Amino acid sequence: MPDYPKVNYKEEGMREGMQIEDSQISVENKIMLLDALSETGLKQIVVGSFVSPKWTPQMERIDEIVTKFNPKPGVNYTALALNSRGVERARAYxxxxxxxxxxxPRLGVHMCDVFVRRNTNRTQMQEMERWPQVIAQAQELNIKEAGIGTNASWGSNFLGEFPVDNLMTMLERQHSMWDEVGIEVRSCAMGDPMSHCTPAKVEESVYRVKERWPEINHIRLHLHNGRNMAIASAYAAMRVLGPDDTLDLDGTIGGLGGCPYCGNGRATGMAPTEDLLHMMEDMGVDTGVDMDKLIDCVWMLEGVVGRELYGHVSKAGPRPKKLEELYDIDMPFVETLESAKHFKKGPEAYEGGIYPYQQPITSPYRDRVNAGQPAYDSSSGDWPWKQDWFPAKD
Structure with missing residues (x-):
């Protein structure tokens, strides 16, 4: 099994998710969800944004949420603040x-000039004009290590695809400016607000960054999932990096989220937390998260927003591995999403389903599993090769 990087996972549902939802969702429901998320084992939760309610009315009552929720020891709660006023508001809590x-300290830039104009009312050139100021401040503070980064890294709904060569050229320029003042670059961030990430592009980008600058050992990825590529792209990054690296990933429960500036709205979404962490656990990465409680949060959130969300593990359940998790082999047809919830709700979820079998379903393989044995022996074993009923006996 490969040695994967250390993964820092940040839950963004209360911020990235709620910012595109109905502004009339009650504070009480948001606090209920935040408190439930706090009990799942997640270590980093973004609670919302300190931004102008004129443009983001969904965050108008963020102060009330932060005042009334029940913080859990060991969980790191943060909030987005885009300017000094927002930071000061957050400091009060x-x-x-x-x-x-x-x-x-990080130099950063959007690869898409159109998106940054729509999103922040600035130009790409204005972003780059700030680089000398960031560097000067780092020098004044005697900073020894710094970061580089891009957003809209692999493409834009307004300008099209950006080859990885373009990304590397922008990162090269940033890196050279830090080099000129003797500050070592140890971190690289790549964002994707318009869902142009693909596993191939992310893999190539992370590989080339590591190949070009081996001393960079901290990669940050903020991947949107409008084209269902975020989880596969995160996996690709994990395959490139090693145990001496750190990978920061973001996602939202249920895949909730969106962006009003990119042209896809709620369809933009993010990687569903439950799906991404389920994959990581299967890879042997200990997330520390209680998947059962996390799925409860997704179902709670679906009730709050009034529709089904975009994740899969919350619908089909985690892969059953333990004996007590395996499905009843004699269950009736399971056809609806509601009846599929039997993995948590039990047999009553599919009660009344069509039962087409004239005799109960039995299997010698399940008998073995019920007895604590594997369904199959290893290739050198006796099962099922030497059973009387097996057609390919020697």
Whole structure:
């Protein structure tokens, strides 16, 4: 099994998710959800944004949420603040909030000039004009390590695809500016607000960053999932990086989320937390998250927003592995999403389903599993090769 990087996972449902939902969702429901998320084992939760309610009315009552929720020890709660006023508002609630500071001062830029104009009312050139100021501040503070980064890294709904060569050229320029003042670059961030990530592009990008600058050991990916590529792209990054690296990933329960500036709205979404962490657990990465409680949160959220969300594990359940998790082999047809919830709700979820079998279903393989044996022996074993009923006996 490969040695994967350390993964820092951040739950963004309360911020990235709620910012595109109905502004009339009650504070009480948001607090209920935040408290439930706190009990899942997630270590990093973004509670919302301190931004102008004129443009993001969904965050108008963020102060009330932060005042009334029940913080759990060991969970790092943060909030987005886009300017100094937002930071000062957030400081009033620290603790329980952690005023998040990037580990490294970072040069960053959107690859898409159109998106940054729509999103922040600035140009790409104005973003780059700030680079000397960021570097000067780092020098004044005697900072020794820094970061580089891009957003809209692999493409744009307004300008089309960006080859990885374009991304690397932008990162090269940023890196050279840090080099000129003797500050080592240790971190690289790549964002994707318009869902242009693909596993191939993310793999190539992370590989080329590591190949070009082996000393970079901290990769940050913010991947949107409008084209269902975010989880596969996160997996691709994990395959490239090693145990001495750190990978920061974001997602939202149920895949909730969206962006009003990119042209896809709620369809933009993010990787569903339950699906991404389920994959990581299967890879041997200990997430520390109680999947059963996380699925409860997804179902709760679906009730709050009034529709089914985009994840899969919350619908089909985690892969059953333990004996007590295996399905009843004699169950009736399971056809609806509601009846599929039997993995948590039990047989009553599919009660009354069509039962077409004249005799109960039995299997010698299930008998073995029920007895604590594997369904199959190893290739050198006796099962099922030497059974009387097996057609390919020697």
């Amino acid at each position: 620290s603790p329980p909030l952690t005023i998040e500071r990037d580990q490294y």
